[in-house]
Amino acid sequence: MDKQSEATILTLAIYVGLPVLLIGVGWLIGGISESSHESALRKREEELQYIEVTSMRTPPGFSASNSPCVLVSGEAVIASDAFKSWIFALKNIVGGESKTYSRLFERARREALLRMKEQARGLGFDAICNLRYDCADIGGNASAPKGKRGANMAVAIVSGTAWCRKGN
Amino acid sequence: MVVVNTEIIPGKSIVEVKGLVQGNTVRAKNIGRDIAAGLKNMVGGELKGYTELLTESRREAMSRMIAQAEALGANAIINVRFSTSAITAGASEMMAYGTAVVAE
Numbered sequence: 001m002d003k004q005s006e007a008t009i010l011t012l013a014i015y016v017g018l019p020v021l022l023i024g025v026g027w028l029i030g031g032i033s034e035s036s037h038e039s040a041l042r043k044r045e046e047e048l049q050y051i052e053v054t055s056m057r058t059p060p061g062f063s064a065s066n067s068p069c070v071l072v073s074g075e076a077v078i079a080s081d082a083f084k085s086w087i088f089a090l091k092n093i094v095g096g097e098s099k100t101y102s103r104l105f106e107r108a109r110r111e112a113l114l115r116m117k118e119q120a121r122g123l124g125f126d127a128i129c130n131l132r133y134d135c136a137d138i139g140g141n142a143s144a145p146k147g148k149r150g151a152n153m154a155v156a157i158v159s160g161t162a163w164c165r166k167g168n
Numbered sequence: 169m170v171v172v173n174t175e176i177i178p179g180k181s182i183v184e185v186k187g188l189v190q191g192n193t194v195r196a197k198n199i200g201r202d203i204a205a206g207l208k209n210m211v212g213g214e215l216k217g218y219t220e221l222l223t224e225s226r227r228e229a230m231s232r233m234i235a236q237a238e239a240l241g242a243n244a245i246i247n248v249r250f251s252t253s254a255i256t257a258g259a260s261e262m263m264a265y266g267t268a269v270v271a272e
Contacts, residue, residue: 022210030212037213062178069178071171071248075222079205081212111214130174136262137254138218151202151209157222159250161172 019086026082034107041110048117052127052165059129059163066164070123073159074115077138078108080152088152101154108154109133116158125162132159169234170244170271177244177271186240186268191232195225196259225262226250233264242268 054060059069080088084100091098113131120128134157170177201217208215229250237245248266 026210026212033211033213058174058176059178064179066179068170068180069172069174071173073226073250075219075226077215077218077222079208079212079215082210084212085209130172132173132249134250134252136222136252136260138221138260151205151215153205153209153215153218155218155222157226157250157252159173159248161174163178 022082023086024083026084026086030081030083034103037107037111041107041114044114044118045110048114048121050126051117051120053113053117053131053160054127054129055131056129059127059161061165062163066166069161069163070125071159072116072119072123072125072128072162073157074112074117074119075155075157076108076111076115077156078104078111078154080104080154085152105154105156108156109158112156112158116160120162123162125164127165128160128162130161133157134159169237169242171230171234171248171266172244172246173248173266175247177246177269180244180271182244182246182269182271184270186237186242186270188265189233189236189240189242189245189268190263190265191229191234191236192261192263193225193228193232194259194261195221195228197221221260222262225260226264229262229264233266237266237268240268242270244269244271246271 084104087100088098136155136157138155197217204217205215233245245266245268248264251263253261
């Protein structure tokens with residue numbers, strides 16, 4: 001093997017092998033952490049199912065005998081992995097729904113909602129009304145030029161008013 | 169201080185509207201957190217540093233808003249909303265705004 005073909009193999013290894021390795025590691029670890037996170041979410045959601053969440057502006061059926069309401073909130077930032085980012089880059093060429101990123105954002109939103117519910121449970125409430133979802137751009141990804149962008153991530157911010165369904 | 173994001177305070181009546189109050193904060197994490205986020209971006213998972221950043225920002229913005237309402241002589245803030253904007257990588261602005269009222 002001459003020196004030139006050795007250099008070609010090395011270049012190929014760096015430009016093709018390394019990204020493939022990273023995407024592979026991302027697919028493996030990202031997939032495992034995604035499914036374990038989702039099963040944890042399902043378990044916690046079942047536990048907190050008794051907390052009634054509505055997006056109504058006022059608590060339905062509230063009377064003066066109920067204890068005072070309190071603002072509760074939750075937030076979650078979940079990172080994308082190398083595999084998801086690569087799939088999205090491909091999807092961006094042809095357009096259409098990116099199922100991998102939809103799933104990522106859903107996880108962030110469920111996590112934020114659960115944190116809010118846990119806060120409400122900690123304060124002794126059993127219902128939340130006027131639920132609002134917000135988003136944030138921590139990385140400045142929407143406006144930054146390519147190469148200066150931060151990590152790809154899903155950010156979910158949720159707020160609501162916690163109240164007690166039963167009167168005192 | 170009663171803080172809610174509903175238009176009324178359930179069980180109480182609003183006797184006086186004091187006006188709009190707001191609080192904002194821009195927070196950044198140290199460069200170590202940003203590098204950690206970049207690494208985490210390969211394998212996925214929660215970016216705890218950034219979640220913390222949002223929680224701290226929200227608390228700070230809310231306490232500034234509450235201080236403003238107290239200065240106006242209000243005892244409650246209703247219809248609280250949050251808004252965010254990006255400044256640069258690894259930093260975020262969080263703003264909380266609501267209507268300061270006197271409720272009985």
